[in-house]
Amino acid sequence: xxxxxxxxxxPDADGVRPEPCLETRNLSLRYAxxxxxxxxxxxxxxxxxxxxxxxxxxxxxxxxxxxxxxxxDLVDDCVITGRVRLEGKNIYAAKVDVTELRRxxxxxxxxxxxxxxxxxxxxxxxxxxRGIKSRxxxxxxxxxxxxxxxxxxxxxxxxxxxxxxxxxxxxxRLVIARxxxxxxEVLLLDESASALDPISTLKIEELISELKKNYTIVIxxxxxxxxxxxxxxxxxxxxxxxVEFDTTARIFTNPVKRxxxxxxxxxxx
Amino acid sequence: xxRSLANWLDSGAPxxxxxxGAATLCLAMVFGLxxxxxxxxxGHFWPQPVxxxxxxxxxxxxxxxxxxxxxxxxxxxxxxxxxxxEEQGEIERQLLKLGNRDITGGDFAWVLTGLLxxxxxxxxxxxxxxxxxxNLYGYLNGLRQAGAAVLxxxxxxxxxxxxxxxxxxxxxxxxDLRREIERIERSIIADINFGMERLRLExxxxxxxxxxxxGALRENxxxxxxxxxxxxxIRLRLLELNRQIQRDTALFRIAxxxxxxxxxxxxxxxxxxxxxxxxxxxxxxxxxLIEFLxxxxxxxxxxxxxxxxxxxxxxxxxxxxxxxxxxxxxxGVYLSEYAPRGWLxxxxxxxxxxxxxxxxxxxGMFGLGFFIYLAGGEIDRLFYxxxxxxxxxxxxxxxxxxxxxxxxxxxxxxxxTEEGLGNVPASLREASLALGATQFETLxxxxxxxxxxxxxxxxxxxxxxxxxxxxPLMLVGVVKLAPSLPLDTQFPYLHPxxxxxxxxxxxxxxxxxxxxxxxxxxxxxxxxxLLVAVVTALNLSAVVLRGRLRERYRAMDTGAWA
Numbered sequence: 133x134x135x136x137x138x139x140x141x142x143p144d145a146d147g148v149r150p151e152p153c154l155e156t157r158n159l160s161l162r163y164a165x166x167x168x169x170x171x172x173x174x175x176x177x178x179x180x181x182x183x184x185x186x187x188x189x190x191x192x193x194x195x196x197x198x199x200x201x202x203x204x205d206l207v208d209d210c211v212i213t214g215r216v217r218l219e220g221k222n223i224y225a226a227k228v229d230v231t232e233l234r235r236x237x238x239x240x241x242x243x244x245x246x247x248x249x250x251x252x253x254x255x256x257x258x259x260x261x262r263g264i265k266s267r268x269x270x271x272x273x274x275x276x277x278x279x280x281x282x283x284x285x286x287x288x289x290x291x292x293x294x295x296x297x298x299x300x301x302x303x304x305r306l307v308i309a310r311x312x313x314x315x316x317e318v319l320l321l322d323e324s325a326s327a328l329d330p331i332s333t334l335k336i337e338e339l340i341s342e343l344k345k346n347y348t349i350v351i352x353x354x355x356x357x358x359x360x361x362x363x364x365x366x367x368x369x370x371x372x373x374x375v376e377f378d379t380t381a382r383i384f385t386n387p388v389k390r391x392x393x394x395x396x397x398x399x400x401x
Numbered sequence: 402x403x404r405s406l407a408n409w410l411d412s413g414a415p416x417x418x419x420x421x422g423a424a425t426l427c428l429a430m431v432f433g434l435x436x437x438x439x440x441x442x443x444g445h446f447w448p449q450p451v452x453x454x455x456x457x458x459x460x461x462x463x464x465x466x467x468x469x470x471x472x473x474x475x476x477x478x479x480x481x482x483x484x485x486x487e488e489q490g491e492i493e494r495q496l497l498k499l500g501n502r503d504i505t506g507g508d509f510a511w512v513l514t515g516l517l518x519x520x521x522x523x524x525x526x527x528x529x530x531x532x533x534x535x536n537l538y539g540y541l542n543g544l545r546q547a548g549a550a551v552l553x554x555x556x557x558x559x560x561x562x563x564x565x566x567x568x569x570x571x572x573x574x575x576x577d578l579r580r581e582i583e584r585i586e587r588s589i590i591a592d593i594n595f596g597m598e599r600l601r602l603e604x605x606x607x608x609x610x611x612x613x614x615x616g617a618l619r620e621n622x623x624x625x626x627x628x629x630x631x632x633x634x635i636r637l638r639l640l641e642l643n644r645q646i647q648r649d650t651a652l653f654r655i656a657x658x659x660x661x662x663x664x665x666x667x668x669x670x671x672x673x674x675x676x677x678x679x680x681x682x683x684x685x686x687x688x689x690l691i692e693f694l695x696x697x698x699x700x701x702x703x704x705x706x707x708x709x710x711x712x713x714x715x716x717x718x719x720x721x722x723x724x725x726x727x728x729x730x731x732x733g734v735y736l737s738e739y740a741p742r743g744w745l746x747x748x749x750x751x752x753x754x755x756x757x758x759x760x761x762x763x764x765g766m767f768g769l770g771f772f773i774y775l776a777g778g779e780i781d782r783l784f785y786x787x788x789x790x791x792x793x794x795x796x797x798x799x800x801x802x803x804x805x806x807x808x809x810x811x812x813x814x815x816x817x818t819e820e821g822l823g824n825v826p827a828s829l830r831e832a833s834l835a836l837g838a839t840q841f842e843t844l845x846x847x848x849x850x851x852x853x854x855x856x857x858x859x860x861x862x863x864x865x866x867x868x869x870x871x872x873p874l875m876l877v878g879v880v881k882l883a884p885s886l887p888l889d890t891q892f893p894y895l896h897p898x899x900x901x902x903x904x905x906x907x908x909x910x911x912x913x914x915x916x917x918x919x920x921x922x923x924x925x926x927x928x929x930x931l932l933v934a935v936v937t938a939l940n941l942s943a944v945v946l947r948g949r950l951r952e953r954y955r956a957m958d959t960g961a962w963a
Contacts (some may be wrong), residue, residue, distance in 0.1 A: 198950040201835060208742060235837035248849060257846070258836040307832070314836060 138339035141178050142379055144364050148360040150178035154200055154318060155217045158239040161195055161372075164209035169195040172214070172277040177318075182340060182349045183379065188395065193352040194370040197320050200350065202230050205268050218318070235262075238311035239320040243327050244303035246310070248294035251278075251287050254295045254306055258314035273313050281309035281369060282339050301332025305339065312343075319343065321351040326356065342375075356396065360384050368392045435933065446689040448674040448756035450681050453656070456883035458516035463921045466526065466656040467497035467537040470509065470919065480513075496919070500528075500536035501655055505595055507852040509919040510533050524676030525561065528667040529653070532699060535920060539653035541565060542660055545647050568671060571649045575666045578646040587637060593632050600625055605787040616630035650889045655948060669699075695926060698882065702911055703921040707928060709883055713799070713901035714935060716866050716887045720803035720897070721810065725863055729811050730856055733818025738844055750819075757812035764936050765873030768805030773797055773877065793898055817859025821852030841879035854947050859898030861943040871905035879903045881910050 138274060143149045154177035161170040169192045177183050182364060187191040196289040199206045199216055202223065214387060216223050217223050223233050233260070246254050255274045274291070283305040284381040287298070295306055311319065321340070340362050358381060359366055367377040368387075376383060376392045387393045409415070423852035449468045456465050484611040523707040529537040541564055544551040551567065600621050607614040618905040638653040649665040667925040669692075672685050696706025736753075777795035794800070825848045871879075880900045887901045888894060908928045915921035 143813065178570040191694060203835060206831075206834065232838055234835055239835040241828060241831065241835075245826070245832045248851065249828060257833070258838075261836065261838045261842055263848075310836065312833075351642065 135390070141176055141251050141365075142362045142382070144178075144181065144228060144379055145381060149390065150181050150364075153178045153219065153298060154350070155180035155215075156196075156199070157215045157217075159196070159199060159214035160212070161199065161204065162211045163193075163207065169372055170199070172189045172372045173229050173335060173369075173372075173375060175367055175374055177348060177350055179348050180344055181364040182344050182351065183365045183367065184359035184366050185350065185369060186354075186359050186395075187369035187375075193369055194322055195372075196349060196369070197322055197352050198240075200318065200320055201234050201239050202233075202240065204232065213381050233315045236316055237318040237320060238314065238316035239304070240311055240324045241323065242323040244300055246298070246306050246308055248296055249295065250292045250294050251298070251306060252291040252320045255310050255313050257310060260312065268286075277309040277313040278306075280312050281305045282342070283309055299332070301328050301335060302335060304332070304361070308336075316347065321349065323352050323354065326354060326372065333358070340398065356384075370395070408455045411675075419865055426871070431950040435930075438926055438930040438933060441923065441925035443672075443929055446686050446693065446725040448528070448672060448677065448685045450522050450675050451528060452520055452522055453526060453650065454520040456512055456516060457518055461520075463659070464656050465497065465499060465510075467499040467510075468528075468538075469495050470498045471496040472514070481684070486629075498539045498658070498919070501534075503534040504659075504661060508917070522675040525565075525673060526675055527565075527653070527671055527673050527792040529663075529671050530704070531663070532667045532669055535700060535917075537653060537655070537661070537663065539655040539661070541568060541651065542654045543652040544568060544571065545650045545652065545662070551649075565673070568665070569652055571651075571665050572668060572671065574669070575649065578642055579606050579666065581786070582639060582642050583870070585635060585642075589635055590632070593628050593635070597625065597628055600952060602787045609787060611620070692932075700914060702907065702922070703915055703917055703924050706760065707902075707904070707931070708905055708909040709904065710902040710904045711930070711931070711935070712886050712888070713879075713883065714868060714904045714932075717799060717803050717806065717874075717901065717903065718864055720799065721806045721867050722860060722864060724803060725810050725814055726856075726860055728807070729814025729863075730818050730857065732811075733815040734795075734822065734844070734849075737911060738813065738840070739818040742745070753812050753815050757816070760872075761809055761870055762872040762876075765811045765876035767808070768873060768877040769799055772801040772804055777801065779926055796898070796899040797876070797878040797900055799878055799901050802874055802899075802901070805873050805877045806867040809870065809873065810867055813866065814859040818852065818856050819864065821855025821859075822848060824855065825851045845900065845920070857943060857947045861940055862949075864939050865936050867903055869932065871909055872901070874903055874906060879906045881906075881914070904928060904935060906934060 159173040323334045364378045366380045366383040471493040646666040671708045700706035773783040911921045911925035
């Protein structure tokens with residue numbers, strides 16, 4: 133962590149300059165067939181803030197997000213160059229334990245994807261993977277996680293019912309609880325509210341604002357209002373490039389680049 | 402009008418009708434087949450009335466007794482030389498089962514219905530099912546014990562009912578004696594034979610090994626003497642039992658008026674169908690059905706039961722399932738989850754799919770060449786050298802048949818497994834991986850449980866295919882008549898090297914290889930029906946099992962999951 137890199141993050145609305153959590157330098161990504169999804173992306177994600185990635189479809193937002201937990205590793209013939217650092221450590225280094233990385237960097241997907249198991253077992257899944265067997269400890273963490281995801285009161289009477297019986301919004305909060313259960317540092321939300329009804333979306337947004345006290349959150353969204361509502365910082369991407377990154381207020385009121393302004397005002401994208 | 406036809410075509414209704422029609426046709430064919438097999442096969446066990454008549458078609462007119470087995474209408478020109486300009490019309494003829502094969506030579510005959518006179522159904526006419534020579538039809542004329550005539554106790558007229566009852570009580574006695582004989586042969590004598598064979602092999606091993614073996618040989622000789630003594634004792638007892646069982650004979654007056662004497666020990670069942678009400682008929686029906694399902698075949702498989710075939714089929718299918726399931730599932734998991742996506746994997750996948758289309762007789766050839774001659778021969782040389790040149794594993798048998806069929810059905814299981822794994826949503830895999838699970842943990846905890854029902858479906862299909870397969874089995878282990886069951890009470894209980902009987906082959910044997918085609922026909926239908934029933938039962942049980950697994954999986958969701 134060099135001192136100079138702090139300057140990339142402008143002070144937030146309260147005038148506090150946050151510390152960096154995730155940083156990318158020169159990050160490029162090519163899929164099979166030489167399709168370039170990311171081109172020399174330079175981005176610094178602030179710790180315990182909400183950062184929104186916006187941009188037109190196919191601009192590389194999701195590809196970037198999936199670089200943070202190395203989920204792109206599963207894609208055949210996907211070539212990644214450049215560096216991604218989590219708390220100053222390169223996560224693409226040879227000796228990195230990918231499963232540990234994925235525990236630290238949790239991800240919530242666009243569509244709710246609970247396992248076809250009970251609510252309880254969904255939340256306990258990551259814990260059982262880690263070898264936690266104590267019933268008391270499992271109960272404790274399951275309750276904590278469900279509470280943190282604002283779902284506990286709705287499901288506490290039916291923990292052992294199938295997760296598939298929940299509504300879409302509840303399922304998405306269950307997935308968030310499942311991710312929180314393994315105590316991650318970063319939460320990646322990939323358009324996680326886009327498949328939900330307005331009330332559920334609102335609940336998720338409230339939850340995000342609540343969670344940022346403890347977690348670094350990165351959301352990908354197509355919904356500019358949503359980005360304006362919940363994000364502290366916003367990054368605008370286009371054609372695999374990082375066009376502009378600043379506090380949300382500045383991006384939405386006084387963008388530097390013309391492309392950003394055109395996108396924000398709806399003339400482009 | 403034209404407009405409305407076009408409208409009707411546009412509405413898609415014709416397609417619905419065509420689809421529904423095709424589905425109906427399929428159903429009709431399936432049920433029609435089952436109905437045919439069921440009626441022809443299961444109807445065979447119902448006691449048929451026996452007629453007595455004078456046949457004027459013979460010269461001189463003959464008195465005949467028999468059951469109507471079939472009837473048909475034929476063109477008279479086929480029977481008599483046609484006279485030009487004269488229409489002879491059609492003639493009805495009947496196939497009569499006359500029985501008494503030992504006396505008259507043949508037991509079936511076509512007669513012209515119009516030439517039968519004085520047709521009657523006397524209630525005292527008896528049908529005697531025998532261990533040899535098929536049925537005997539006639540009137541019970543007398544009983545003899547050790548050559549002396551027996552007058553039933555309490556008989557007022559000395560004939561009729563009392564004599565018939567006496568016959569049955571003597572039949573019961575003979576049955577008990579036979580059971581005792583069979584028990585001795587099956588357990589005690591088999592034990593002695595097994596022990597003697599073990600001694601012989603031990604001696605050969607000693608000889609093959611060389612060195613000083615005098616002490617061991619002496620010990621063997623002592624044991625052999627004890628076996629010999631045991632055997633001599635048992636033999637005496639068997640002789641005595643055989644003398645007792647031959648004591649009684651029965652006299653029957655048959656169609657031509659002559660009297661025949663047969664040992665009561667040869668009678669399986671005796672009844673008088675013309676005088677029976679439906680309760681008695683039902684009793685006879687179920688007695689025959691039970692014998693069919695639980696008895697051994699008689700009369701070159703044309704009579705009796707097919708327990709050995711039923712048993713052999715089930716054993717083979719089970720052994721095959723045990724082999725093919727792990728192999729197919731593991732191969733499917735590898736191909737679908739771990740194999741790199743390249744041309745080599747593609748070639749393997751195409752090959753697996755093509756294996757499913759290889760004619761089954763080719764698998765039989767492969768099994769014969771590779772498993773039996775190569776693998777079996779090698780096993781014999783390595784582990785059973787003492788019993789050579791008689792082969793132990795180097796000969797067709799249950800194990801090789803199961804292995805061959807496992808190979809035959811492997812593609813089905815692999816393809817089903819791959820399909821099941823492929824159907825697991827990618828989002829669930831990603832969810833698991835994103836939580837920090839390894840690829841194996843994801844496979845084990847998320848993917849495999851979801852793919853389990855489709856793997857089971859693959860196994861169902863494999864079992865159904867294997868149970869109905871005949872061609873390869875003829876090369877690798879199925880026989881017309883097996884002396885013993887592949888799983889019995891003799892150590893080591895399961896005999897994978899033995900040849901066995903199989904329902905499919907049994908049908909083939911009855912339908913085409915029987916010396917007495919008319920007699921074998923009903924049995925062939927009944928066996929085919931049983932084969933279909935077994936396959937259906939296997940499928941149903943697998944479906945039920947799959948439903949249970951699903952339920953348990955659901956239950957596991959709600960409880961502890963480990």
